Amino acid sequence: KILQQEEGNMTSVVGANQFHTMVEHIERYDELLGQLNQRHQNRPSSTTAHYEKIEVELREHGAEMMAVAEDVVAKERSSVNTMLLMSQRIPLVFLMVLLIVVIYLINFITRQMLQPLNRLMESTRRISEGDFTPITPRRRYRDEFSELAMAMNHMMNQLAYRHDLLARAQKLKAVGTLTAGVAHELNNPINNIMITACMLIEDYQILSDQERLEMAHDLLNQAERARKTVRSLLEFARESEIQTVLLQVKDLIEGTLQLAHNQIKLMNVKIDRHYTSNLPPIHGDRQQLNQVFLNIILNALDAMPEGGTLTVTASHAKEEGFIAIDFSDTGTGIPEHILPSIFDPFFTSKPLGKGTGLGLSVSLGIVQKHGGEIRVKSHVARGSTFTILLPKAKVPAQLQTKEQVQTS
Ligand SMILES: Nc1ncnc2c1ncn2[C@@H]1O[C@H](COP(=O)(O)OP(=O)(O)OP(=O)(O)O)[C@@H](O)[C@H]1O
Ligand SMILES: [Mg+2]
Structure with a gap:
């Protein structure tokens, strides 16, 4: 049982x-x-x-x-x-x-934390170099990292907006500087117009038809000269959408020199030009690049109060695929201790009211946006050389016709 x-x-x-x-x-x-x-x-x-x-x-x-x-x-x-x-x-x-579960969990958590952290670190590096492209969240669901990415995107929008405001302010300041030269330059044709017009009125009876016609043409030429000066200044100052087109460096530089022509004359500065022939075009925004060149030219003029020579060179850079544009002045030069700060926003050695300290900072931002960089060499009392490197446009040779390559 x-x-x-x-x-x-x-x-x-x-x-x-x-x-x-x-x-x-x-x-x-x-x-x-x-x-x-x-x-x-x-x-x-x-x-x-x-x-x-x-x-x-x-x-x-x-x-x-x-x-x-x-x-x-x-x-x-x-x-x-x-x-x-x-x-x-x-x-x-x-x-x-x-133990295996713990190791797997640690691995999983570090991957979950470190990967987005690394991406954010990479983004901050990019932002510090002036690239404000928004960060795209990798995950569909919202977590602290995507919130942070969104906050950073908002910050970048604000930065880009403020950057634009500064660039605009800086441009207007450059326009202000040019105004002295422009006013001076406008005086000449206006004076000429007044003299010719007075002569025409006074001697109208005794002048032959041919002489009257010549004087009328003279009036027209002088007025045209004045209009051109004002137009180039207005064109530079005008707000416009960023337009990336193919540009010839030589035309760009000449356009800017034309803009600063009166200022250069006023400051008793001689311009030496050296352009390597058949340089390939670059991709960029004309107005913005004009602003960069103008800032550097105005700085050079400021550094040569007693007059001097500004040597402008455009050539193939040592760096493959880049064009180098040198602006070399015979001015005061930059002391070594301030050299590392000259690209900082609001850094200026000029008297209060004269410089905003934004010229080089804005210029560097623009050049970097174009995929290039700015380098400086300077000797006190001998002068400074600012070199702008810009990438050559990658276009098939047959496309580089007169129509595509916009001229100033
Ligand atoms: N060619 C140059 N020669 C000597 N010093 C220069 C030259 N270019 C720039 N600097 C120095 O760099 C500083 C910063 O230049 P930046 O163009 O940024 O500002 P700024 O010229 O002082 O002000 P702003 O451009 O608003 O008139 C200048 O104050 C000057 O000390
Ligand atoms: Mg300046």
């Missing part, structure tokens, strides 16, 4: 076969005992010989049962041992799994 109750447990330890053999042995044992008892009651006179056969069988089954019982104990012991061993190993395995 007990065996049948424990059948489940027993079979799991000794196996079904062994269990059944054991049950068979016990049943047989029980049966033999029963027989022995019966014989004893029915025929108490039976001789030992009668009992012997049953006894032998009983012993056999008893021995078999003992063997099975020992086997059961041995098996149980070994299963207890295995369980003990297992119970020792389980924490180890668990620890290993935990």
Whole structure:
């Protein structure tokens, strides 16, 4: 009965076969005992010989049962041992799994944190170089990093807006500087017009038709000269959308020199030009590049209050794929201790009200936006050279026709 109750447990330890053999042995044992008892009651006179056969069988089954019982104990012991061993190993395995999970989690978290951080760091480097292209979030869902990226985009919008305001302010200041020269230059044609007009009125009767015609032409020429001067200044000062076109460096420089012509004359400065022939065009915005050249020319004029020479050179740069434009003056030069600061916004060595300190900072921003850079070499009392590097436009040679290459 007990065996049948424990059948489940027993079979799991000794196996079904062994269990059944054991049950068979016990049943047989029980049966033999029963027989022995019966014989004893029915025929108490039976001789030992009668009992012997049953006894032998009983012993056999008893021995078999003992063997099975020992086997059961041995098996149980070994299963207890295995369980003990297992119970020792389980924490180890668990620890290993935990370690792997922790390593994976650390790896996952650092990747989740470091990757966006690295991207943001890369973006800040880009922003500090003046590239205000918005950061595009990589993830679809919103997390702290995308919030930060959005905040940085907003900051860049504001920076770009303020940058534009500064550039505009700087341009107007340059226009202000030019006005003195322009006013001076306008005076001449206006004077000429007045003199010629007066002569025409006074001597109208005695002048021949031919002479009158010549004087009228003279008036027209002088008026045209005045209009050209005003127009080039207005064109430079005018607000306009950024327009990237193919430009010839020589035309650009000449246009700017024309703009500053009166100022240059006023300051008693001589211009030396050296243009390498057949320079390829560049891609850029005419007005912005004019502003850069004008800033550098005006700085050079400021550095030569007693007059001097400004040498302008346009050639192939040592750097592959770039054009170098040098503006070399014979002015005061820049002391070494202020050289690292001259491109900083609002840095100026000029008296209050004269310089805003924005010229070079704005110019550098524009040149960098065009994929170029500005370099300076200077010797105190000997002069300075500002070199502007601009990338040559990558266009097939057949496209560089007169129509595409805009001229000033
Ligand atoms: N050719 C030059 N020779 C000597 N110093 C120069 C020259 N160009 C620039 N500098 C120095 O660099 C400083 C900064 O120049 P930047 O053009 O940025 O401002 P600024 O000329 O002082 O002001 P603004 O351009 O608004 O008139 C100048 O104040 C001057 O000290
Ligand atoms: Mg300046």
